[in-house]
Amino acid sequence: PGDKVIPLVLRQCGKCDSCLFPKGNICNEFTEPMANDTSRVTCKGNPIYQLFSLGTFTEYTVLKENNFVRFDRLWISAGYGESINHARVKPNSTCVVFGLGGVGLSIIMGCKAAGAFRIIGVDVIGDKFGKVMSLGATECINPRNLEKPIQQVLIEMTGNKVDYSFEATSCAETILAALESCNRNYGKCVIVGVIPLGTCLYFDPSLIFFGFIQTDTACSYKCWKGKDGVLKIVSDVMAKKINLDPLITHMLHTEQIQEGIDLHRSGKRCVFNILLF
Structure with a gap:
């Protein structure tokens, strides 16, 4: 009690x-x-x-x-766990993160902690890029400003050396882009977002035949065991290995819950909302 x-x-x-x-x-x-x-x-x-x-x-x-x-602190197991536990990002690797909301930013923090050399953030809302860069991204791209498909641009700008791609938007089109942006020999794509039921993906079967798709649809809870994983995050936060403050953009009271939902839907300058009872 x-x-x-x-x-x-x-x-x-x-x-x-x-x-x-x-x-x-x-x-x-x-x-x-x-x-x-x-x-x-x-x-x-x-x-x-x-x-x-x-x-x-x-x-x-x-x-x-x-x-x-x-527990008495906010936790970020979703994104952080994807990069550290699930993808097992290696030092000096190149990572691409599609979707720069709260989970996407947590993935970037995890990639940075793992020692990634190049971390590219992808989102259609450019207002997010300042915060994304401050949390560890080396560059950001808005697909709406490109004349070519984002996957083609990523292959060209990295010399086809994307080691890890993370999809955190739950959009079928973006999932395909994340798949196709990885290196065909050793790239790994991790689907983080919750894909709506009934969503179908259509891609060239050669991606499977030639071993390109080594995809892991992210396991539940992002490979953290329930209690143990949360306590590990707490330890890292308290030891200042993880700074959560930049992820908290709004403090709202319960009567403002609809405002919080609208902020998330807008995607502008909103990462995590703290709801105060």
Whole structure:
């Protein structure tokens, strides 16, 4: 009682074979609904169903004990985990990040921490580029200002040496661009965004035949085990290995939640909004 906690999208029981296996992070309880498949939250007598069993915009909620961890700081496991854990970015490599929202900026921070030599940010909103450069990007490109497809431009400007590409927009067209911008022999593309159900990708089968596509659709929770991963991020933040302050662009109260959603949709000078209860 009284502890500050953060709800976890992916629980970690610490006992099942997946939690105990060093490379796995999807707890066997992940697909297990709350007891009796019922809601534990109601409003005016009507059940409220919580996304991922979290309900994080509510003042009160009910969670299983394995769905939260004691914590008192903002965390960035999504993007940071993609570059450090999932892609395993190597020093002196060239990385391209498509989509420069909160997750995309976290990826850039992770690539920089991993020692990448060249980090290229790609977004259609140029207002973001100043912050992106301050967090570690070496250059930024707006595809709308180009006369050629972005993947072709990236191949030309890097000499076909993109080692890692990250897609953080959940857009089918951008996913294809991220795939095709990688080096055909050793490039690795990581799809970070949540792709809408029913989305179809169409690409040349030769990309598979010649081994070009070595794609990893990013695993849930970005390869962090639930509790252990969050605590690792906390340690790095407290040791000042990660500076989260540049990612926080707005502090809003609960009655301003619609304003926060609109800010995210606009994409302009908005990274992470902190909602104050």
